[in-house]
Amino acid sequence: MNATSLTSILIWLPIAGALLIWLLPLSRYATGSLALLFSLAEVGFWIEQAARFDFSGSGLQMEERAKWFGDLGVSYHVGVYGFSLWLVGLTVVAMAAATGYGFWVGRERSRAYFGLMLLLTGATVGVFEAQDLLVFYAFFEAMLIPLYILIGVWGGARRMEATIKFVIYTMAGxxxxxxxxxxxxxxxxxxxxxDGPTSASRWLFLGFMLAFAIKAPLFPFHGWLPDAYRQAPPEVSAVLSGVIAKAGLYGMLRIAIAKFPDPTSFYRTTVLALAAAALVYGSLLAFRSADFRGVIAYSSLAQSGLIALGLFAGTDLGFDGAVLQMVAHGLISTSLFLIAGAVERRTTTGEFRLLGGMARGRPALATLLMVVGVISLAVPGSASFAGEFLILAGVFQRAWWWSAIGAGAIVLAAMYMLRLISAVLHEARGSTVPDEALDVRPGELGLVVPLVAGLLFLSAWPAGISHHSFFGQSPAATVKSQFK
Amino acid sequence: MSLHTPHIDWFGLAPVFALVGTSFVALLCAVLVPRAVRRIAAASVAIAGFTAGIVLAIWLYVDSANGHTIVSGAFYRDRWTALGQIILCGIGLATTLLAVEHVPGWGRNADPARRDDHVAEFFALLLASAAGMVFFVGAANLMTLFLSLEWFSIALYVMCAIDYDLESSLEAGLKYLIVGSFGAGALLFGSALVYGATGKISFHGIAAAAASQGLTGDTFVVVGIALIVAGLGFKMSAAPFHMWTPDVYEGAPTTVTAWMSSATKVAALLLTFRLMTTAFAGDQHLWGWAFAIVATASLAIGNFAALVQRNVKRILAYSSISHAGFMLIGLSAGSALGGRALMYYLIPYSAMAFGSFAVVAARERELGVPVTLDNLAGFGWERPFLGVAMWFFMFGFAGLPLGGGFVGKFYVFAAAYQHGWVWLVIVGVLATLVSLYYYLGIVRAMYMRPAAELALAGGSPPRERLLQLTVGAALVVSFGSLFAVQPLIDLARHAASSLPL
Structure with a gap:
C-alpha cells in the first residue's frame, strides 16, 4: 500500500464500516466488537501515516486528487499537513475511546449507534484532511448528521431542546x-x-469565521454548548468537546487565517477580544457550575477561547502553542467526559451537591481524575502547561495585556478544576453515592488510561507536536505562505 | 383542394407514442381482462410503456446532438427534451411499481374485494398523463404547449379523485380541477396576448418577431409573459400560485401525490426554462426578476407554512413549494449554468420527493389513517429500511451532504451568484436554515419519541416488496447523484446546449 492512499483510507474505512454494520444483522456484542475493531484499525492506519509522514518536508503530503465536478472547479482533494496529522490522530484516538465506551456501557439499538459513531469518525477525519472547500464543507456538515441522531436518540431527558439548538446554531453558521x-x-x-488564491474580502472572512466561531465555540456563539454537552451521552460529549470543537479551530487556521490575511489583521483585535471573553467568561461559568459536565463544558469554552487567542496572535509561538493545546485539550476533555460518564453511571447524577467522597475505597477513580484534573489546570510540566505557556508567550508579542488576561484565566482554571475534584472525590459522602459503587473497572481503565498516557507523553515531550506541526523555522511565515 | 400535411419525424415523437399506445392497451385491460389478473396485466403494460419510453428517450438523446424542431416547428427534438423524458419515464416507472400495491389508497374502509375494480383505468391515466408530460417538455409553440398542458392536467384531475368513495380524494380532484383550470386560463390568455403582439406562436418565431419589430418590453408581451408565468407557476406549485398544493397533495392518493410532486415539477420547470430563454430572451431582465421574486415567495411561504403542519403529506407539500423556489433560483439566472443547475437539481429532488411520499404510503397502509408527526412515532425502529430511507431523504432535502440535494443547492446558489444576485443566495441560505426545523422534526418523530409512544402501531406490516424496491431506487438515485456529479452535469450541459443561451 502506498502512503498516499492512507489519507483516503482513514476517511472511508470507518464509513465503509458503518455501512457494513448497518447491513449485517449481528448481535449487540458482535456489532460493538466490529465497530471497536474498525476504530482500532483507524488508529493503526493513523500510526502508519504518522510514521511515513516527512516532518522535514514542505507542503501538503500524502495528497490525493480526483475530479468531482469540473465545470466549477471542484475536486476530491485530500492530504495532510503536520498540524492536520495531529488532529487526525486526536480524532481516531478519541473516537476509538468513545466507541469503546459505548460498547462498555452496552448502548441500546447497537447497530444504529455504532454505525453512527463510525460515520462520525470518517466525517471528522475528512474535515481535517479535505483540501477542497466543497469537500471540507461536505464533511463539516456530515459531522452534524450522526451527532444529531446520537444526541437525539441516546441523550438525556432534555435532549430534544439540546439537539434543535445545536443543529440550528451550527447550521446557521x-x-x-x-x-x-x-x-x-x-x-x-x-x-x-x-491552489486557491488569498482573498481580501471581509464579508467572506466573516462568513467563514462565523461558522467556525459557532463550532469552536467562541463567546458569544456558545448558546448551544451547555445543553448539548449535558444532554448528549457522555462519550458523545467527549468527542463533541474533544474533537468536533477542534474542527472549528482548525477551520480558523486552515481557511480563515490562511486564505484571508488582510481581513485577519483587520479583525484581529475583535477576534482576540471575543477569544479572551470566551476564556474569562467560560472559566467563571465553569467555576459557578453546579455539575460535573457543566464544569467541563464551560472549561471547553474557555479552552477554545485560549486556542483562538493563540491562533489569532499570528506569531510563531502562538501557532505552535495552539496546535499543541488543541491536541492536549482534546485528550483532556475526552478523558474528563468519560470519567464523568463513569461517575454518573455509579451515582445517577453529576450534580455536586449530591456527590462527594468518592475517593474513599476507589483509588483508581481518584487517581485518574486527579491526574487528568491536574494536567487540565496546567500544572507546570504538563502538556497543557506547555501549550498555554506558548500561547500566552505568542500573544504577549502582540500586546502584553492579552497574556495578562490569559494568565488570570489560568488561575481560574486551577480554581474550577480543584473545586470539581474535591466535590467529586473528597468532602462528605454525597447522598447518591452508594457504598457498593465500584471503582473504575478494567474496561473503563482500558479506555481512559491510553488517553492519559498520551497526555503524559506530551507532557514529557511537548515539542513532539509543537515543533512538528508546521514546516520550517517560523510557523507564522509558513501560514503566511499558505503552508507551502 | 389538396390538404397540406407537414412532414412528421415519427421517431422524434416515439416516447410520446409509446406511452399513448400503452395507455390505450391499459384501458382495454379494464374491459377485456378478468378482474383476477387485471391489476397485474395493466401494471405490466404500464411497465412496458415506461421502459419503452426510457429506451426511446435515451436513443433520442444520443441521436439528437443537433437539436431542431419537427412537425412544422411544433415540437423540439433535442437533448433538453430527451433528458426530461428520461427523467419523467423513470418517475413513471417508479410510480407504476408503487401503484401495484397502493392504488387505490389505503386510507379508507371500503370493501377490499373492490380494490381491483378500476385499477386498469388508473394505469391508463398514469400513462396518459406521462404521455402529456413528455410531449409538454418538448413543446415548441404556444399551441402544443397549451394542448399538452391540458392533456396531462386532465389525466391528473381524474387521478387525484381515483379514490372516489373517499371524500378527501374527490375534494382534491375538484380543487385541482378548479385551480388548475384557472391557471390554464391565465396561460391561455397570456399566450393570446403574446400572439396578438408578435403574430407568432412558435417560440423561435416569437423571439425573432420581438427582435425584428422591437417588441422587447412591449406592454402586450410583458402582460402576456406575466400571465404565462402565472399559469406555469400553478403547475410547478410556486408561491403565490401554490394555494392548491397542500390540500391536493394531502387529499390525493399518496401514489398520485408522489407522481405529481416529482413529475409535474420536472415537466413544468423544464418547459418554463426553455420557453423563457427561447421565446422571451429579450425580456430576460423582466422574467428573471419575476422568477427571483416568485422564488423568494415560494421559499418564504413554503418553509414557514411547513413549520406549523402536523400532517406529513402537508409538510412534504410545503417542502415541494420551497424546492420549487430553489429550482426557480437557477431558472431566474437564465444562464447556461442556471440551466445545468435546474436540470441537475431535478434529478435528486424528484427521487427524494417520490421516495418520501412512498414511505408515507407505507405508513398509511399500516395505520389506515392519515400520517401525522404523532403517529409516525417509532416508525424508524419498526421498519428500519424505510426509516433510514426517510431520514436520508429528509437530510437530503435540507441540503446536508447526504445526497445530490446538497450539490443541487450548491449549483443553484452558484448560478445566482454568477448572475450577480448575492441576495438571492442569502435568501436561499436562510430558507434552508428554516427548513431544517421541519425536516428534522420528521426524523425526530420517527426515532426520538419517548418509549411509551413507540408502541403505537400494532400487527406486522405487509412486506411490500415493490414499494421497498422503489424506495431503494430513489435512495440509489439521490445518493448516487452526490458521487456521480460529473456525468450528470455533462448530461445536463449537453441538454442545455440545445437552448439558445
Missing amino acids: SLLMLAAIVAYGLKAGTFDLV
Missing part, C-alpha cells in the same frame, strides 16, 4: 459559510484550498 464558499470559489475559479 455553516450555511452562511456555504454562501461564502460559493462566492470565494466562483471568483477564484477553483474551490481548491491549496
Whole structure:
C-alpha cells in the first residue's frame, strides 16, 4: 500500500464500516466488537501515516486528487499537513475511546449507534484532511448528521431542546459559510484550498469565521454548548468537546487565517477580544457550575477561547502553542467526559451537591481524575502547561495585556478544576453515592488510561507536536505562505 | 383542394407514442381482462410503456446532438427534451411499481374485494398523463404547449379523485380541477396576448418577431409573459400560485401525490426554462426578476407554512413549494449554468420527493389513517429500511451532504451568484436554515419519541416488496447523484446546449 492512499483510507474505512454494520444483522456484542475493531484499525492506519509522514518536508503530503465536478472547479482533494496529522490522530484516538465506551456501557439499538459513531469518525477525519472547500464543507456538515441522531436518540431527558439548538446554531453558521464558499470559489475559479488564491474580502472572512466561531465555540456563539454537552451521552460529549470543537479551530487556521490575511489583521483585535471573553467568561461559568459536565463544558469554552487567542496572535509561538493545546485539550476533555460518564453511571447524577467522597475505597477513580484534573489546570510540566505557556508567550508579542488576561484565566482554571475534584472525590459522602459503587473497572481503565498516557507523553515531550506541526523555522511565515 | 400535411419525424415523437399506445392497451385491460389478473396485466403494460419510453428517450438523446424542431416547428427534438423524458419515464416507472400495491389508497374502509375494480383505468391515466408530460417538455409553440398542458392536467384531475368513495380524494380532484383550470386560463390568455403582439406562436418565431419589430418590453408581451408565468407557476406549485398544493397533495392518493410532486415539477420547470430563454430572451431582465421574486415567495411561504403542519403529506407539500423556489433560483439566472443547475437539481429532488411520499404510503397502509408527526412515532425502529430511507431523504432535502440535494443547492446558489444576485443566495441560505426545523422534526418523530409512544402501531406490516424496491431506487438515485456529479452535469450541459443561451 502506498502512503498516499492512507489519507483516503482513514476517511472511508470507518464509513465503509458503518455501512457494513448497518447491513449485517449481528448481535449487540458482535456489532460493538466490529465497530471497536474498525476504530482500532483507524488508529493503526493513523500510526502508519504518522510514521511515513516527512516532518522535514514542505507542503501538503500524502495528497490525493480526483475530479468531482469540473465545470466549477471542484475536486476530491485530500492530504495532510503536520498540524492536520495531529488532529487526525486526536480524532481516531478519541473516537476509538468513545466507541469503546459505548460498547462498555452496552448502548441500546447497537447497530444504529455504532454505525453512527463510525460515520462520525470518517466525517471528522475528512474535515481535517479535505483540501477542497466543497469537500471540507461536505464533511463539516456530515459531522452534524450522526451527532444529531446520537444526541437525539441516546441523550438525556432534555435532549430534544439540546439537539434543535445545536443543529440550528451550527447550521446557521455553516450555511452562511456555504454562501461564502460559493462566492470565494466562483471568483477564484477553483474551490481548491491549496491552489486557491488569498482573498481580501471581509464579508467572506466573516462568513467563514462565523461558522467556525459557532463550532469552536467562541463567546458569544456558545448558546448551544451547555445543553448539548449535558444532554448528549457522555462519550458523545467527549468527542463533541474533544474533537468536533477542534474542527472549528482548525477551520480558523486552515481557511480563515490562511486564505484571508488582510481581513485577519483587520479583525484581529475583535477576534482576540471575543477569544479572551470566551476564556474569562467560560472559566467563571465553569467555576459557578453546579455539575460535573457543566464544569467541563464551560472549561471547553474557555479552552477554545485560549486556542483562538493563540491562533489569532499570528506569531510563531502562538501557532505552535495552539496546535499543541488543541491536541492536549482534546485528550483532556475526552478523558474528563468519560470519567464523568463513569461517575454518573455509579451515582445517577453529576450534580455536586449530591456527590462527594468518592475517593474513599476507589483509588483508581481518584487517581485518574486527579491526574487528568491536574494536567487540565496546567500544572507546570504538563502538556497543557506547555501549550498555554506558548500561547500566552505568542500573544504577549502582540500586546502584553492579552497574556495578562490569559494568565488570570489560568488561575481560574486551577480554581474550577480543584473545586470539581474535591466535590467529586473528597468532602462528605454525597447522598447518591452508594457504598457498593465500584471503582473504575478494567474496561473503563482500558479506555481512559491510553488517553492519559498520551497526555503524559506530551507532557514529557511537548515539542513532539509543537515543533512538528508546521514546516520550517517560523510557523507564522509558513501560514503566511499558505503552508507551502 | 389538396390538404397540406407537414412532414412528421415519427421517431422524434416515439416516447410520446409509446406511452399513448400503452395507455390505450391499459384501458382495454379494464374491459377485456378478468378482474383476477387485471391489476397485474395493466401494471405490466404500464411497465412496458415506461421502459419503452426510457429506451426511446435515451436513443433520442444520443441521436439528437443537433437539436431542431419537427412537425412544422411544433415540437423540439433535442437533448433538453430527451433528458426530461428520461427523467419523467423513470418517475413513471417508479410510480407504476408503487401503484401495484397502493392504488387505490389505503386510507379508507371500503370493501377490499373492490380494490381491483378500476385499477386498469388508473394505469391508463398514469400513462396518459406521462404521455402529456413528455410531449409538454418538448413543446415548441404556444399551441402544443397549451394542448399538452391540458392533456396531462386532465389525466391528473381524474387521478387525484381515483379514490372516489373517499371524500378527501374527490375534494382534491375538484380543487385541482378548479385551480388548475384557472391557471390554464391565465396561460391561455397570456399566450393570446403574446400572439396578438408578435403574430407568432412558435417560440423561435416569437423571439425573432420581438427582435425584428422591437417588441422587447412591449406592454402586450410583458402582460402576456406575466400571465404565462402565472399559469406555469400553478403547475410547478410556486408561491403565490401554490394555494392548491397542500390540500391536493394531502387529499390525493399518496401514489398520485408522489407522481405529481416529482413529475409535474420536472415537466413544468423544464418547459418554463426553455420557453423563457427561447421565446422571451429579450425580456430576460423582466422574467428573471419575476422568477427571483416568485422564488423568494415560494421559499418564504413554503418553509414557514411547513413549520406549523402536523400532517406529513402537508409538510412534504410545503417542502415541494420551497424546492420549487430553489429550482426557480437557477431558472431566474437564465444562464447556461442556471440551466445545468435546474436540470441537475431535478434529478435528486424528484427521487427524494417520490421516495418520501412512498414511505408515507407505507405508513398509511399500516395505520389506515392519515400520517401525522404523532403517529409516525417509532416508525424508524419498526421498519428500519424505510426509516433510514426517510431520514436520508429528509437530510437530503435540507441540503446536508447526504445526497445530490446538497450539490443541487450548491449549483443553484452558484448560478445566482454568477448572475450577480448575492441576495438571492442569502435568501436561499436562510430558507434552508428554516427548513431544517421541519425536516428534522420528521426524523425526530420517527426515532426520538419517548418509549411509551413507540408502541403505537400494532400487527406486522405487509412486506411490500415493490414499494421497498422503489424506495431503494430513489435512495440509489439521490445518493448516487452526490458521487456521480460529473456525468450528470455533462448530461445536463449537453441538454442545455440545445437552448439558445
